[in-house]
Amino acid sequence: MTRTGGGALTLSEDDRGPGARRIGRLVALLLVVALGVGGWVGVRRAIDSFTPAQCEVRASGQSFTWAPDQASNTAVITAIAIRRGLPPRAATIAIATAIQESKVRNITYGDRDSVGLFQQRPSQGWGTVEQIMNPEYSSNAFYDALIKVPDWQNADIAHAAQEVQRSADGTAYAQHEGKARVTASVLAGYSPAGIGCRLEAPTTAGSASAVADLISQDHGLTARVEGDTVVLDAQTSEQAWAVGAWGVARAIDTGVVRVSVGDQQWSRSRSSSALTWHSADSTGLSTRVVIALR
Structure with a gap:
């Protein structure tokens, strides 16, 4: 062993065995990976913050x-x-x-x-x-x-x-x-989960009763209000996805933060993840639409 000028003990390269050297290299590699992942996360966040709010529709490739x-x-x-x-x-x-x-x-x-x-x-x-x-x-x-x-x-x-x-x-x-x-x-509703919107969080809380009124006005359907959510049991899969897609597309006006159709869910976010739907806890009904305001 050698000492620093301050008297602290250090390990010279010759003092470390092969096992210690492998551990050191592994730690260094992990630090590089961690910094890389953190840097990429930071880059993604920066991209998301500068990308304008937008919606995307997808069907037939x-x-x-x-x-x-x-x-x-x-x-x-x-x-x-x-x-x-x-x-x-x-x-x-x-x-x-x-x-x-x-x-x-x-x-x-x-x-x-x-x-x-x-x-x-x-x-x-x-x-x-x-x-x-x-x-x-x-x-x-x-x-x-x-x-x-x-x-x-x-x-x-x-x-x-x-x-x-x-x-x-x-x-x-x-x-x-x-x-x-x-x-x-x-x-x-003929291309399920075909719309996503990356949006800022609502500046004010939306109204579930107002969303139910809009569904009646636009689609002519009666939805029920359950607290901060609007629930509609559609008659067909196409109708369910039509109302679900409508809920995402009109979120900019209504303050909607989540929309679920069966076991698929869209969540409001500025992240690019909000351009797609993701698996969620199933309601048990593939034609049930749940639109959440909080």
Whole structure:
């Protein structure tokens, strides 16, 4: 053994046996790994903090992103189609139209007196400005016109949209078909667990009764309020996933923090983990939807 200048005992390399040297190397390796993992966690947290809030829809091997307010508006558009008994194609046409007209944002301006998601004009009989600025009203107005288009179910999306909108360039709607189709499939419940949203925590607590009222308004379904949760026992798997996807898409407006459909759960977070659903304790019913506000 040798001593330091201060008199403390130290082990020289020659004093340590093979076992001690192996342990030392292992400790060093573990420290490097720990620092690497910690560094990666830090990097991921930094990425999450700088990545804007967003939603993602996925179906048939395709994925598309939406800003949270856009996702919420597509949820309303799709829910109204479902409530009216229209097929997902109707929602696809409506979403493609809204992308072209307003980027699916409920704007208060446009060409001449056009306003809202579909840029409907009060002077052309679409309703008052106040009515058109209500997404449920404007969606219903769009579908009222769409179902009057001959053979709209089989027509090209651009043709069907143009027959409703009568815009300057009716071919422009076609470019949005892919994104609209995937979004409608997810929000209509045909692509389970196909939507996630990375969001900040709510600044104020949401209201379970307000969410139940919105489900009634958009989907025409009656959900029950149990404390800070809203529970809906759907009639079909598609209906359950439609309401579950709606709950995620509208979380930016409602303050929803968790949505469960059967044994799958989405949890609100700024992390990229909030873009997907995860296994959760099963309710025992694959068609039960539980939307939590706390």
